[in-house]
Amino acid sequence: MSETQEYIEAVIELAQSERTGNLTAVLDARIRGSEEPVVVSFSGGKRKLRSPALEIDEPDRNALIYEIYRVIRDIDQPNALETLRRAAVDLLMHGLNRGEDLEYLDAVARLVGHTRVVDSEDLRRLVQQQLYGFLANQLDRPFHRLIEFDGSALALATLSLDIWLAVMPVQPDWSDQQTLRIARLVDHSVEQLETGYLPLAPRLELLSLAYRALTKVQPTAAGARLWRLCRLVARYGDEKPVLRRRWLATCRKQGVAFSAVPRWRQGFLRGVWRTPWSDIEEDAGLGDLLRRALVKLDGMWSDVAPVLETWHRCELEAPDGFVRPAPALTADRLTAAATTIHEHYAKVFLHVLKRYAMNSPIPRAT
Amino acid sequence: MDPLLSSACGGDVIRSRLEAAAAENSAEDEDDDLKDGQKVQDFLQRLAALRQRNPAFKKAVDNVRADIRLETNPHGNLSTDLVASIDDDCRTGKPVERAIEDHWSTNSPRLHRRCLPPSRVRRVMARSDFVSYHVFRGSADQSETELWTQLLSPGEHKFDGSDFSGRTGPAGRPCWWSFEEAERPIPTEGRLYVAELALGESQRRRAERDRAVVEVVLDADRASDRYNKPTSLEGFGPDTPFRPELSGMEYGRTAPADPQLRGWPEVVSSSAEYLEIFEEDTDVEVRVLSYPAQS
Numbered sequence: 001m002s003e004t005q006e007y008i009e010a011v012i013e014l015a016q017s018e019r020t021g022n023l024t025a026v027l028d029a030r031i032r033g034s035e036e037p038v039v040v041s042f043s044g045g046k047r048k049l050r051s052p053a054l055e056i057d058e059p060d061r062n063a064l065i066y067e068i069y070r071v072i073r074d075i076d077q078p079n080a081l082e083t084l085r086r087a088a089v090d091l092l093m094h095g096l097n098r099g100e101d102l103e104y105l106d107a108v109a110r111l112v113g114h115t116r117v118v119d120s121e122d123l124r125r126l127v128q129q130q131l132y133g134f135l136a137n138q139l140d141r142p143f144h145r146l147i148e149f150d151g152s153a154l155a156l157a158t159l160s161l162d163i164w165l166a167v168m169p170v171q172p173d174w175s176d177q178q179t180l181r182i183a184r185l186v187d188h189s190v191e192q193l194e195t196g197y198l199p200l201a202p203r204l205e206l207l208s209l210a211y212r213a214l215t216k217v218q219p220t221a222a223g224a225r226l227w228r229l230c231r232l233v234a235r236y237g238d239e240k241p242v243l244r245r246r247w248l249a250t251c252r253k254q255g256v257a258f259s260a261v262p263r264w265r266q267g268f269l270r271g272v273w274r275t276p277w278s279d280i281e282e283d284a285g286l287g288d289l290l291r292r293a294l295v296k297l298d299g300m301w302s303d304v305a306p307v308l309e310t311w312h313r314c315e316l317e318a319p320d321g322f323v324r325p326a327p328a329l330t331a332d333r334l335t336a337a338a339t340t341i342h343e344h345y346a347k348v349f350l351h352v353l354k355r356y357a358m359n360s361p362i363p364r365a366t
Numbered sequence: 367m368d369p370l371l372s373s374a375c376g377g378d379v380i381r382s383r384l385e386a387a388a389a390e391n392s393a394e395d396e397d398d399d400l401k402d403g404q405k406v407q408d409f410l411q412r413l414a415a416l417r418q419r420n421p422a423f424k425k426a427v428d429n430v431r432a433d434i435r436l437e438t439n440p441h442g443n444l445s446t447d448l449v450a451s452i453d454d455d456c457r458t459g460k461p462v463e464r465a466i467e468d469h470w471s472t473n474s475p476r477l478h479r480r481c482l483p484p485s486r487v488r489r490v491m492a493r494s495d496f497v498s499y500h501v502f503r504g505s506a507d508q509s510e511t512e513l514w515t516q517l518l519s520p521g522e523h524k525f526d527g528s529d530f531s532g533r534t535g536p537a538g539r540p541c542w543w544s545f546e547e548a549e550r551p552i553p554t555e556g557r558l559y560v561a562e563l564a565l566g567e568s569q570r571r572r573a574e575r576d577r578a579v580v581e582v583v584l585d586a587d588r589a590s591d592r593y594n595k596p597t598s599l600e601g602f603g604p605d606t607p608f609r610p611e612l613s614g615m616e617y618g619r620t621a622p623a624d625p626q627l628r629g630w631p632e633v634v635s636s637s638a639e640y641l642e643i644f645e646e647d648t649d650v651e652v653r654v655l656s657y658p659a660q661s
Contacts, residue, residue, distance in 0.1 A: 002605065003422060003604070004567060004568065005571075052422075052604065053420070053422065053463075053603065053604045054603065055567065055568050055569075055603050055604065055606070056540075056600070056602070056603040056606055056607075056608060057491070057542060057565055057566045057568070057569050059495055059498070059499045059535075059536050060499075063495060063498070063572075064568065066494070066498060067494075067568075067572060070575065074575075109506035110505070112506060113505065113507050113508045114498070114508050116509075162506040162507060163506045165507045166505075166507040166508070166509070209507075212507070241645070241646070242641055244528075245528040245645075246528075246531075246641055249503075249528045249530070249531045249641060252528065252529050253502075253510060253531070256513050256517070257510050257513065259513065
């Protein structure tokens with residue numbers, strides 16, 4: 001048996017024996033790349049465990065721990081899994097409290113995400129609580145103003161938000177106050193970045209994370225804000241196309257997540273209908289980015305495009321004196337059509353709407 | 367003739383001084399050669415100590431010994447200058463593994479042999495590593511890992527440049543590529559391909575667990591702007607499957623453990639973020655090969 005294989009088996013044995021303290025010390029040495037062996041207690045006595053050196057095609061030191069996580073998960077030992085997650089959380093909390101460098105914290109954060117601490121109710125609540133406390137106390141700005149940081153404080157705030165998102169289930173059972181906090185963070189961030197005084201490039205990641213958090217807690221509210229984030233990215237995207245690609249990668253990631261939870265997707269789409277389409281049409285760059293973003297968001301563009309097309313036709317064929325419906329009014333009707341009944345029935349409804357619009361002008365909304 | 371030397375006043379004196387200096391330089395060159403020779407010996411001793419300390423480095427150390435360019439080994443990939451420079455680093459107290467890292471072709475390019483691969487380069491890895499490190503950008507939130515794994519079913523897939531947030535390889539470390547050879551089909555079965563590419567123990571173990579490996583195919587000029595022939599320095603690691611190419615070919619070549627198998631040409635480069643090197647509409651070709659359980 002190779003040295004690495006022996007190491008893997010020993011770490012699994014530690015997790016099975018639920019020795020969190022020992023396991024934490026072993027994982028800490030692995031992440032730091034320490035060559036010094038760690039003395040650990042096994043049922044048969046004490047042993048020295050040395051972290052194997054990186055092989056030439058090993059991505060990083062975390063990869064071996066991910067593999068150990070998968071072995072434990074596959075052999076279906078919930079207690080061992082819980083011990084591994086607890087060790088990851090311990091490393092994170094100690095790391096944050098000791099003020100470890102970002103490289104270390106980043107490695108530990110990925111461990112927390114990869115071992116799916118989000119699936120252990122008590123642990124995820126603990127991490128959320130501690131992180132919120134950390135963000136509120138260690139960083140000298142209120143939560144909704146995280147976007148105003150720069151340099152290492154911005155990097156730390158971004159990492160903390162990343163972890164927060166990693167341990168946040170879809171639509172958690174949160175108080176209105178907590179949900180409002182996230183919505184406020186997104187809105188304040190967008191407002192600040194729209195002023196142009198804060199450069200977007202170093203803050204796009206934090207903004208994307210905040211937006212994804214909002215997507216988890218209030219998908220409809222997030223869907224309704226999509227066009228504003230696209231507008232922000234489109235404004236900078238001509239100069240820095242990589243920002244557009246980063247934003248689209250975020251949308252793609254979210255799109256894959258939506259594909260597994262149709263109700264979540266539906267809630268988001270309900271918000272997308274609230275987009276002020278007539279304003280979007282006047283800005284070709286924004287229109288293009290929004291379309292691409294919706295394609296990445298689990299192909300939502302194919303839900304939106306036919307409805308927009310029908311709306312256009314409806315407008316083109318309108319007789320003299322036809323008053324174009326206010327976007328919000330139209331969007332609500334289209335939302336009802338597109339999200340509550342089958343697509344076929346939505347088309348029928350739109351046809352009826354079109355005929356109605358042509359024959360009986362709708363009074364302008366006040 | 368140098369006008370200074372031809373000047374009437376003191377020209378002979380200057381000439382004789384220059385001749386003396388030239389002779390001195392020549393002696394210094396010989397001294398340098400001797401010093402370099404000594405440094406090579408010292409470096410080999412440091413490696414021997416490392417091998418004694420950690421037997422897993424035996425093959426890596428043997429590789430370096432075999433890769434040093436000498437009169438008797440004209441196609442060795444490590445020049446004496448390069449080895450002397452590593453030894454200089456070790457003399458400052460730097461551990462030998464660290465000094466070797468600092469002399470990878472990605473860190474000290476001028477001391478290495480540059481090469482130009484064909485238009486497309488390939489990387490192969492266990493599917494789980496592809497998802498964790500190529501699709502995601504080191505994010506803590508990996509909640510879509512399983513979903514991506516399902517997307518990457520065996521077969522050919524096309525993605526675009528903004529689908530991946532990760533990197534072509536680990537930051538700050540050499541990124542290994544192979545490429546296709548004329549009239550030689552790429553294997554359609556993961557286990558054979560992994561063996562021919564001589565991937566390391568961890569990659570093989572994970573491929574076994576994943577039951578799949580991923581091959582990502584990129585345009586060479588996008589993936590990197592510089593490629594090097596790999597040396598025993600980039601291949602330095604515990605139980606390394608790397609073998610230096612010593613026949614003077616432009617590229618390296620993977621060395622399968624099974625002598626019946628034939629290796630593939632290989633090159634190294636720095637790694638890059640996909641989002642930095644691709645346009646939104648750049649096609650990324652990904653092939654997922656099944657890795658059947660060993661019977």
